[in-house]
Amino acid sequence: MKKHIPMKKFSQNFLIDFNVIKEIVKFINPKSHQTLVEIGPGLAALTQPICNLIDELIVIEIDKFLLERLKKYAFYSKLIVFYQDALVFDYSKLLNKRNKLIRIFGNLPYHISTSLILCLFERINIIKDMNFMLQKEVAERLVASPGSKLYGRLSIIAQYYCNIKILLDVSPKCFKPVPKVKSTFLSLTPYTNYFPYFTYNIKVLSYITNLAFQKRRKILRHSLGKIFSEKVLIKLNINPKLRPENISILQYCQLSNYMIENNIYQKYISI
Known part of the structure; x- marks a missing residue:
C-alpha cells in the first residue's frame, strides 16, 4: 500500500505501537450492539482491531486521501464513512437513526482536541462515553483540581459534565511522526444517575x-x-x-x- 505522508495542517501523528493499540482496544471494549464512532481513523491503527470485534463502525475523517486508503482494507464493508470536519459534524443524526447513545473514540488531532471536546459537551445528552488520545497537558487540565496551575475553565466544564479517568500515558515514540509532546489516553463518561454539581444553566x-x-x-x-x-x-x-x-x-x-x-x-x- 502506498505510503501516506502526514499532513501538518491536520496534526497527523499516527499510533504505531502494537501493545498500546491492544491496551486501548481493551479499554474501549467495543460491543456489536453499541453505536461506535471513531474520529480520525488515520492509518486504521484502532479501526482495524475494533472492526475485528464488531459488525459496524462509524468513522469521521477530514483527509480524503486517508479515506481512499481505507477502501483497500478488507474491513471497509463494516464502515459507515463520513468525509467531514468532526467539529461541525451533526452527531445527533447518529442517535436518531439508531436510538442508542453513541460511544466516541479516537486519537484526536492535538490542535482541535480542546475545541472538539467542548463541542461534544454541547451534545452530551446523546453520548454514552468518550475515549480519547490527547496531548498529556490537555489531559492533565481536564482532571486538574482547585489549586493546581493547570486547573481552569476546561477543568470545570469537563468535570461538571463527566467522570474523567486517565487510563494510559503514551510515549512520543509510539507515534509516527514522533510528536514533541507526551500523550495520554483517557475516558470521559457523562453523569447519568448521580450529578455532583448543579447549575440552572x-x-x-x-x-x-x-x-x-x-x-x-x-x-x-x-x-x-x-x-x-x-x-x-x-x-x-x-x-x-x-x-x-x-x-x-x-x-x-x-x-x-x-x-x-x-x-x-x-x-x-x-x-
Whole structure:
C-alpha cells in the first residue's frame, strides 16, 4: 500500500505501537450492539482491531486521501464513512437513526482536541462515553483540581459534565511522526444517575469561568468585580481575595446559580 505522508495542517501523528493499540482496544471494549464512532481513523491503527470485534463502525475523517486508503482494507464493508470536519459534524443524526447513545473514540488531532471536546459537551445528552488520545497537558487540565496551575475553565466544564479517568500515558515514540509532546489516553463518561454539581444553566457557568480565568492572576474581587460585590462573595462563603484557580467547581456553580436566581445574568448573557 502506498505510503501516506502526514499532513501538518491536520496534526497527523499516527499510533504505531502494537501493545498500546491492544491496551486501548481493551479499554474501549467495543460491543456489536453499541453505536461506535471513531474520529480520525488515520492509518486504521484502532479501526482495524475494533472492526475485528464488531459488525459496524462509524468513522469521521477530514483527509480524503486517508479515506481512499481505507477502501483497500478488507474491513471497509463494516464502515459507515463520513468525509467531514468532526467539529461541525451533526452527531445527533447518529442517535436518531439508531436510538442508542453513541460511544466516541479516537486519537484526536492535538490542535482541535480542546475545541472538539467542548463541542461534544454541547451534545452530551446523546453520548454514552468518550475515549480519547490527547496531548498529556490537555489531559492533565481536564482532571486538574482547585489549586493546581493547570486547573481552569476546561477543568470545570469537563468535570461538571463527566467522570474523567486517565487510563494510559503514551510515549512520543509510539507515534509516527514522533510528536514533541507526551500523550495520554483517557475516558470521559457523562453523569447519568448521580450529578455532583448543579447549575440552572451551563451558559452562565461558562460565562463566569471564562471571565474569571481571563484574569487568572487577579483575585476574585477584581476579576469578577463587575458582577459580584465583595459582600456577595462573602455571603456565598467565597473568599474575595482568592484567585480563580482556588475556587471549587461547586463554588462556581453557586456563583452561576446566584446570578440566575437574582436575575443578574440578563445584563451580561442571553440564555
